[in-house]
Amino acid sequence: MSGSDGSGATRVVPVPDDLSREFWTAAAQGRLVVRRCADCGTFHHPPRPLCPSCRGADCPFTEVSGRARLHSWTRTEHSVLPALAVPYVCLVVELVEQEGLYLVSDGIGLELGELRQGMAMHVVFDASAGELTLPRFVP
Numbered sequence: 001m002s003g004s005d006g007s008g009a010t011r012v013v014p015v016p017d018d019l020s021r022e023f024w025t026a027a028a029q030g031r032l033v034v035r036r037c038a039d040c041g042t043f044h045h046p047p048r049p050l051c052p053s054c055r056g057a058d059c060p061f062t063e064v065s066g067r068a069r070l071h072s073w074t075r076t077e078h079s080v081l082p083a084l085a086v087p088y089v090c091l092v093v094e095l096v097e098q099e100g101l102y103l104v105s106d107g108i109g110l111e112l113g114e115l116r117q118g119m120a121m122h123v124v125f126d127a128s129a130g131e132l133t134l135p136r137f138v139p
Helices: 021-028
Strands: 002-004 010-012 033-036 061-063 067-076 088-095 102-106 120-126 134-138
Touching: 021 033, 021 061, 102 134
Parallel strands: none
Antiparallel strands: 002 010, 033 061, 067 088, 067 120, 088 102, 120 134
């Protein structure tokens, strides 16, 4: 699935499955949720059937603040998929709720020179991708 970001660039849009559907439903409502283990309290993303820390199976989606720190980023110059417009910036952010809780986000409209490791980021919800609302992180 693909969509446009409004600038004419094509972006790849994920296809929800049974495990991730609640994540995408919440994003469409302007909420960021991740799974959290009821047994040990560990947040984890992407969604998995079992907690990666204790193997617990009771891991409901829990709303988080949407605040993060920029962990890493890259600018992709070569298209890995024929429908994907380049260049684009890919971000890895660490949510403030837990050390090591990372999400990947595109950085459409961001310039590499304005990015700094550890800079404060927050989630915005972008419905321009077609059927899904994408959580994106911006300074």
